[in-house]
Amino acid sequence: MIALISDIHSNIHALEAALADIEAQGVKRILCLGDIVGYGGAPLETIAKIRDTCEMSMLGNHDDALLNSNMALYFNEWARQAIDWTREQIEASDRLEELYDFMYSLKREMSEFVDDEGMAFNVVHASPRQPQTEYLLPTLEAGCEALEANFAAMNNNVCFYGHTHHPGYFTPGESFIAVKDNDSLELEDGQKYLINVGSVGQPRDRNPELCYAILSGKRLSWRRVSYEIKAAQKLILDAKLPEKLSLRLQIGR
Numbered sequence: 001m002i003a004l005i006s007d008i009h010s011n012i013h014a015l016e017a018a019l020a021d022i023e024a025q026g027v028k029r030i031l032c033l034g035d036i037v038g039y040g041g042a043p044l045e046t047i048a049k050i051r052d053t054c055e056m057s058m059l060g061n062h063d064d065a066l067l068n069s070n071m072a073l074y075f076n077e078w079a080r081q082a083i084d085w086t087r088e089q090i091e092a093s094d095r096l097e098e099l100y101d102f103m104y105s106l107k108r109e110m111s112e113f114v115d116d117e118g119m120a121f122n123v124v125h126a127s128p129r130q131p132q133t134e135y136l137l138p139t140l141e142a143g144c145e146a147l148e149a150n151f152a153a154m155n156n157n158v159c160f161y162g163h164t165h166h167p168g169y170f171t172p173g174e175s176f177i178a179v180k181d182n183d184s185l186e187l188e189d190g191q192k193y194l195i196n197v198g199s200v201g202q203p204r205d206r207n208p209e210l211c212y213a214i215l216s217g218k219r220l221s222w223r224r225v226s227y228e229i230k231a232a233q234k235l236i237l238d239a240k241l242p243e244k245l246s247l248r249l250q251i252g253r
Contacts, residue, residue: 001025001028002031002216003031003213003215004031004123004160005022005030005033005197006032006034006060006161006162007033007034007162007163007198007202008035008050009038009040010038010039010082010086011046011201011249012049013042013229014210014227014232015046015049015201017210017227017228018212018225019053021212021225022212022214030054031054031057031123031160032054032056033060033125033160033162033163033197034057034106034132035060035062035125035162036063036103037062038065038066038082039082039201039241039245040082040202040235040245041236043090044090044099047090047102056123057105057107058106058108058131059107059131059132060132061125061163063103064108065080066086066087066090072084078242078245081242082241109124110123112155112156115215120156122156122159124160126162127146127161128150128154128159129150129153135164136150136164136194137164137176138164138176140175141175142174143173147194150194151194158192159194160195160196160197160213161195161197162196162198163196165202165203165204165205166178166204167197167198168196169185169195171191171194172192181224182222182224184219184222185219186220187220195213197213198211198222202249205252207252208229208249208251208252209224209225209226210224210225210226210227211223229249229250232249233247233249233250236249
């Protein structure tokens with residue numbers, strides 16, 4: 001079994017709850033699809049925890065903006081404030097070198113992973129053709145150019161991604177199928193899938209519970225888990241980050 005987590009966004013309370021649930025399910029291998037930092041109030045702890053627990057980690061757009069401030073120019077004001085504050089926290093810490101070494105090691109391009117049964121699949125933060133930035137939003141129309149181009153860019157039949165914070169999946173010629181609660185999917189041989197694993201640290205599908213996915217053979221299951229939202233909100237407010245970043249956690253938007 002393999003757990004796929006994404007978009008933790010410096011939310012250590014959500015990450016620790018996800019890791020505890022992963023352990024309770026008997027899963028030993030964890031892949032992170034990026035956006036380790038941004039928005040939340042515990043970047044140092046979150047980076048260290050991902051480094052210590054994940055077998056492979058991708059570079060998200062917020063991670064990229066941390067390493068290259070020019071990448072934050074297209075962020076909205078409160079996202080930019082959060083990433084600037086995150087950079088200040090790391091650079092003021094006594095773990096600067098080790099944390100940055102790990103962040104620079106994150107995989108920038110879509111990558112391949114092979115499970116213990118020999119099943120190969122792709123992992124990426126945003127999309128196969130634009131690994132950090134493209135939004136494969138649930139509102140994309142079936143068969144549109146963006147989806148067709150991304151299916152063509154895949155090296156395998158299955159690609160897992162994050163970035164939009166909306167759990168669900170696309171198949172060729174079909175609209176997005178959103179998943180609710182603890183839904184599951186049996187992967188069919190020969191079928192192509194673009195699968196969003198959801199967000200651990202900042203869900204946006206109107207469900208504030210953290211979301212991640214577990215792949216067991218050809219069966220994929222999404223997990224929704226509650227966590228200490230008020231504690232995560234307090235860290236954001238204590239850091240004097242925009243209140244909006246705190247409020248959205250309680251409504252899953």
